[in-house]
Amino acid sequence: GNSVTQMEGPVTLSEEAFLTINCTYTATGYPSLFWYVQYPGEGLQLLLKATKADDKGSNKGFEATYRKETTSFHLEKGSVQVSDSAVYFCALTMDTGRRALTFGSGTRLQVQP
Amino acid sequence: DAMVIQNPRYQVTQFGKPVTLSCSQTLNHNVMYWYQQKSSQAPKLLFHYYDKDFNNEADTPDNFQSRRPNTSFCFLDIRSPGLGDAAMYLCATSREIVTSAYEQFFGPGTRLTVL
Numbered sequence: 001g002n003s004v005t006q007m008e009g010p011v012t013l014s015e016e017a018f019l020t021i022n023c024t025y026t027a028t029g030y031p032s033l034f035w036y037v038q039y040p041g042e043g044l045q046l047l048l049k050a051t052k053a054d055d056k057g058s059n060k061g062f063e064a065t066y067r068k069e070t071t072s073f074h075l076e077k078g079s080v081q082v083s084d085s086a087v088y089f090c091a092l093t094m095d096t097g098r099r100a101l102t103f104g105s106g107t108r109l110q111v112q113p
Numbered sequence: 114d115a116m117v118i119q120n121p122r123y124q125v126t127q128f129g130k131p132v133t134l135s136c137s138q139t140l141n142h143n144v145m146y147w148y149q150q151k152s153s154q155a156p157k158l159l160f161h162y163y164d165k166d167f168n169n170e171a172d173t174p175d176n177f178q179s180r181r182p183n184t185s186f187c188f189l190d191i192r193s194p195g196l197g198d199a200a201m202y203l204c205a206t207s208r209e210i211v212t213s214a215y216e217q218f219f220g221p222g223t224r225l226t227v228l
Contacts, residue, residue: 004155036219043117043203043219044156089155100146100170101217103155 002027004090006104013080013111021075021107023064023090031092033057033066033073034101038087047075047088080111116140117220119204125226126194134189134223136204144210145187146217147179148203156203162187163210191225199227 007022025031032051036044048057053068062077073090090104118137126132136145144163148156160169162181176198178190191198204220 041221043221044205044217045219046216049216100158100161101156103157105153105155 002031002092002094002102004092004102004104006088006090006107009087009106009108011107011109013109015082015111015113016079017111019075019077019080019084019109021088021090021109023073023075023104025071025073025090025092027071027092027094029094030068031094033064034091034093035062035064035073035075036089036091036103038089038106040086044089080109082111082113085109085111117204117206117218119202119220119223121223122221123224123226125228126191127228128195129193132191132194132225134191134202134204134225136187136189136220137185138204138206138218139185140206140208140218141184142206142208142218143184144207145181146205146207147177147187147189148205150201150203150222152200159189194225194227196227199225201225 003026005024034049035047037047038044048059050057050066056065064073064075087106087108089106091101093101120135146161147159150156159173176192180188201222201224203222205217207215207217209215
């Protein structure tokens with residue numbers, strides 16, 4: 001079956017540091033890939049997505065590139081802020097068959113001033 | 114603002130005592146989903162409704178039921194909660210069945226405690 005593996009957290013960074021959260025996937029076929037973010041006390045929000053190989057999703061300074069050769073979709077940001085502190089979930093879905101989201105277990109990011 | 118609302122945000126129940134969690138949406142989306150998220154784990158899909166069509170995941174326990182009386186509301190019923198059912202329950206909606214084109218919108222979740 002399909003699965004998503006994320007690096008374990010928490011990831012603790014100082015403000016303005018560079019962020020990478022690793023995500024790799026296993027899927028039969030060609031999934032669409034997503035990053036969701038969950039701020040404290042809130043629901044999950046879509047952060048960015050990529051639907052085919054070599055696509056780059058970007059939003060709010062975050063970027064992730066769909067790498068088919070390494071089955072990865074790592075999340076990056078050049079300069080994190082305290083307000084980026086949240087839990088980040090990598091997820092995939094297939095455009096055929098069972099079209100539910102498959103999530104990774106989430107990575108908590110803590111940004112210190 | 115259009116949104117997904119879950120009530121209550123925190124629910125405490127006793128072992129074996131039925132409990133109902135509520136979700137409503139103002140997005141007029143066709144699809145509503147219920148996920149279970151245990152501590153430090155990925156959200157796990159329990160079931161979804163496409164309009165009035167109910168779709169149960171194969172490994173969802175029979176203890177979990179759902180109702181969707183209209184487009185706006187969806188309920189999660191846990192008939193006899195066990196200690197293992199303590200979790201965050203997330204409701205989500207999408208305009209159509211999720212593909213790359215259709216985003217899922219999530220509510221804030223209901224945290225269920227079973228005593």
